[in-house]
Amino acid sequence: MRTLQDSLAGAPTMPLKTGKAHGERRAGPLIFLIVLWLSLAVAVIFLLTLIVNLLLEGGSRFGMPLFTEYPSSSPDRAGARPAILGSIWVIATTALLTIPLGVAAALHLEEFADKKHWFNRIIELNVQNLAAVPSIVYGLLALAFLALIGVRDKNIVIGGALALSLLILPVIIIATREAIRAVPSEIRDGSLALGATKWQTTWRQVLPASVPGIATGSILALSRALGEAAPLLLLGALVFVSFDPNGLLSGFTTLPIQIFNWTGRPQEGFHELAAAASILLLGLLLLMNGLAIFIRNRYQKRW
Amino acid sequence: MASAPDNAPMHLHATHPGQVPDYIARPIMRVENVDVYYGDFRAVTEVNLEFGLHEITALIGPSGCGKSTLLRSLNRMNDLIDGARVDGEILFHGENIYSKGVDPIEVRRRIGMVFQKPNPFPKSIYDNIAYGPRVTGMKVESMDDLVEESLTRAALWDEVKDKLKQSAIGLSGGQQQRLCIARAISVRPDVILMDEPCASLDPIATMRIEDLMQELREQYTIVIVTHNMQQAARVADRTAFFTAQVSEGTGARTGVLVEYGTTTQIFEDPNDQRTEDYISGRFG
Numbered sequence: 001m002r003t004l005q006d007s008l009a010g011a012p013t014m015p016l017k018t019g020k021a022h023g024e025r026r027a028g029p030l031i032f033l034i035v036l037w038l039s040l041a042v043a044v045i046f047l048l049t050l051i052v053n054l055l056l057e058g059g060s061r062f063g064m065p066l067f068t069e070y071p072s073s074s075p076d077r078a079g080a081r082p083a084i085l086g087s088i089w090v091i092a093t094t095a096l097l098t099i100p101l102g103v104a105a106a107l108h109l110e111e112f113a114d115k116k117h118w119f120n121r122i123i124e125l126n127v128q129n130l131a132a133v134p135s136i137v138y139g140l141l142a143l144a145f146l147a148l149i150g151v152r153d154k155n156i157v158i159g160g161a162l163a164l165s166l167l168i169l170p171v172i173i174i175a176t177r178e179a180i181r182a183v184p185s186e187i188r189d190g191s192l193a194l195g196a197t198k199w200q201t202t203w204r205q206v207l208p209a210s211v212p213g214i215a216t217g218s219i220l221a222l223s224r225a226l227g228e229a230a231p232l233l234l235l236g237a238l239v240f241v242s243f244d245p246n247g248l249l250s251g252f253t254t255l256p257i258q259i260f261n262w263t264g265r266p267q268e269g270f271h272e273l274a275a276a277a278s279i280l281l282l283g284l285l286l287l288m289n290g291l292a293i294f295i296r297n298r299y300q301k302r303w
Numbered sequence: 304m305a306s307a308p309d310n311a312p313m314h315l316h317a318t319h320p321g322q323v324p325d326y327i328a329r330p331i332m333r334v335e336n337v338d339v340y341y342g343d344f345r346a347v348t349e350v351n352l353e354f355g356l357h358e359i360t361a362l363i364g365p366s367g368c369g370k371s372t373l374l375r376s377l378n379r380m381n382d383l384i385d386g387a388r389v390d391g392e393i394l395f396h397g398e399n400i401y402s403k404g405v406d407p408i409e410v411r412r413r414i415g416m417v418f419q420k421p422n423p424f425p426k427s428i429y430d431n432i433a434y435g436p437r438v439t440g441m442k443v444e445s446m447d448d449l450v451e452e453s454l455t456r457a458a459l460w461d462e463v464k465d466k467l468k469q470s471a472i473g474l475s476g477g478q479q480q481r482l483c484i485a486r487a488i489s490v491r492p493d494v495i496l497m498d499e500p501c502a503s504l505d506p507i508a509t510m511r512i513e514d515l516m517q518e519l520r521e522q523y524t525i526v527i528v529t530h531n532m533q534q535a536a537r538v539a540d541r542t543a544f545f546t547a548q549v550s551e552g553t554g555a556r557t558g559v560l561v562e563y564g565t566t567t568q569i570f571e572d573p574n575d576q577r578t579e580d581y582i583s584g585r586f587g
Contacts, residue, residue, distance in 0.1 A: 116385070186422035190483070193380060194435035194490055195412025204438065209425055 054282070058275025066276050070242045071258070075269025080277050082241040083258035086157070089245045090254055091226050093161035094168065099218050101165075102172030103207075109173070110180040111202050131170035138166040139231025146235075155236040158248040163231040168221040175217020179210035212299030216292045223288040227281065229256035255281045323540045323565050327355040331493060331524050332377065332414075337391035339372050339381065346372045347558040350391075352543055354494070359516060359525045361535035361566065364545035365581065369558020370528045373545075374496050377526065378414035379407040395494075412439050415487035419499040421479035423471035423486075428454075428463050431471045431482055435490040449489060456522075457485035458515050477508025481515065488523065495519065497527040501534065513538050532582065535566065542569040544578045 069079025109127075113120040142163035146154045183206050191201040237257050245252040253261075255277055262274035334352040338345055347369035354360050362370040372381070379400060381387040392399045400410045412435075424431050432450045436443050443449050450467070454460040459481040463474070471482055480500060487495055497516075501509040516525055516538050529535050535542050543563040547556040562569060562578045573579045 184422070186418060186420060187424060189380065189383070189416075189418060190422040190424065190486075191434070191438075192383065193378065193411055193416040193418075194438065194486065195408050196435070196438040197408055200438045204434070205424060 051282070054275045054278050058272055058277070058279050061272045061276035062279050066273070066280065071240060071261075075265075075267050075273060078262075078270070078273055080255065080258050080273070080280070082244060083253050083255045083277070084280070086237075086241065086245050086252035087226060087254040089157045089250070089252060090160045090164065090232075091222055093157055093248065094164045094225050095218070095222055097161055097165040098169050098172050098221070099214075102169050102218075103176050103214055105169075106173045106176035106180060107202060107207070110177050111198070111206060127170050127173050131174060134230075135167050135228055136230040136234065139163050139234035141166060142231065143234050153251070155239060155251050156249050157245055157252050159235050160232050160237060160252060160254070161248075163235060164225040164228060167228065167231060168225050171221040171224065172214075172218055175221065176210070176214050179213025179217065180206060182213060183209045212295050216296045219288050219292040219295070223285050223292075226288070227256055227285060229254070229260055232257055233260070255284075322567070323355070323358060325565060325568075327353045327358070327541075329356040330354060331356045331396065332526075333392075333394040334373075334377075335392040335394065337373070337376070337389060337393060339369065339376050340386075340388045340390070341384065342386035344555060345557050347545075348548075350560045352560065352563060354524055354526055355541065356524055357520055357522075358540040359520055359527065359538055361539035361542045362526065362528045362545060363530075363532060363535045363542060363581075364558070364561075365547060366530075367556050367558070368545040368547045370543075370545045371498055372558065374498055374526065374528045375416075377494075377496055378416055379410045380416060382407055412490050413492050414494040414496060415490065415492035417480070417483050417487050417495060417497045417500045419502045421476055421483050421503070423474070423479050423482050425470065425472055427468050428471045428474070428482065429467040431486050432489045435486060439490050441490060453485040453489040454482075456488055456519065457481045458511065458518070459485055475508070477504050477511060480504060480508070480512060484512075484515065484519070488519070492523065494524045494526065497525060499528055499530060502530065509534070532570075536570050539566045542566045544569060544573075544575075544581060546577055546581070 065077075065079050067079065067084060068081055069077060070081055071083075072078040105127075109115075109120065109124065113123075115121070115124075142159060143154060145162070146159050151159065187205050187209065188201055191205045192198070196204070232254060237253050238261060239251065239253060241251060241253045243251075259274045259277045259281065262270040262277065265271075330353040332354040334350050337347065337350045339347040350373060352360075362374060364370050375381045375384075376387075376389050377393060377400075381389065389401055393401060395410070395414065398405070400407075400414075424434060426434070429450055432453050433446050435441075436446065436449060451460060451464075454463060459478060462478060463482075471479065474482060484495070484500075501512050504512065513534065516527070519525060527535075527539065541564065544561045545558050546561050548559050549556055562573060562575045564574075569578060570582055573582060
């Protein structure tokens, strides 16, 4: 009878060096890997082409005049100053409208509402669906609402903010709910066991703990709103604005609409301006997304 | 505070756990005919228990015997679970904590709780302690003193006094659990419920918590749920043994109290065969 020792001693040793770096024995997996790489490459190449193209076309016009000049019928003198200010006005107003509302709605749904009740389940389903509604529909809704309350000139900052708020409110609600759900129930239990009320627990423990998640979600939602043109077009934002917007009732245009406007002109100079404004818009979006990622990584997992 | 009957030997704090008289001279809590339900499911049935002032009572038994469920119903933490319901009476200083008009918030302040997994708030050590007094609106002359006192009582002050402003998340597991104990006593409860407080700790951290419990017993009444029989034998004055009864028809498991007595009696001279089997390691 052979003992284990004998078997081990007598077994012919297989060389560990098989000459294959990744241990793949057949061609199939390798081909699959190559296909995956190609798919990735297609996506990245398109993005790079876009950026390089923008830089080549608009790079020469990307400078101070873009920020300081007003639109003009002559491409050499035109700039995007009102559009930049308009975007800032509209996005800031949107943020002020949506973040408190969205966070409050999410807090109610997560912490206070009875999740098993049919009414709350319908609301939950609706919020999910609203996040997938095309943006132009929200433009129509805002338009109808403004008409209903008798606003004649609908291209106003508050009108645009209203349309964009409707658009991103579901996104903010969903992101906030995720953030709230990520707060461990042990934290709530610990607070309640000390004699804190539900309200105190929500306000002092749950909400502060979910702020990073709320911030990340809100910034991403706002960056979506920043790049949005369709609902604002419906409100009539495609106009020649040669003044700085200065209030909620002020007329406005935004960067995406300015780009749309310039791209539609026949002169080559306007196309270059459109590219330059696109660089600015793209940079802003990257900045906001970068900030969101930074916040997410910085405050991740504190327990 | 009720005084002990004249014929009772005068004893405030037993020097060793288990060295307590057979009867409870000064009960602080009384559980009368308690059934706990989750919806239609009866998790615990027919429990009658008394907890003596400044005593440590251990609830032991196999998994699923309802001891944690019972513990959570002692300070109305079960209210937070959908469908949880308590039948019978749980008297605290003679008052049923489930009667109408009793504020569960106040119940939880008077009857504190320490959980299985240390759950410090993601705040500074100082704020972890100050949180309870702040939210309950306690009148505090000096919050700094209260924080120091609570941490001292929880045997944590010396380790953290130089880093009170640092996050509590950076503490070790055992320190976190002592912080949670300090947090629980900061609101000056009468009773502290502990739900397997050492389950996630190493033996040395466990020993420190057990020592701490002996000190806390001077001022508080402690009810501890533990899986660890040796722990019950080491720390508890009285022990209640629970087991799960499987219903013939449905196969539902319901917790029942098998035996309740001094720890010495339960471990050395159990009356019930099931207790003896469990203690001697034959099941569970």
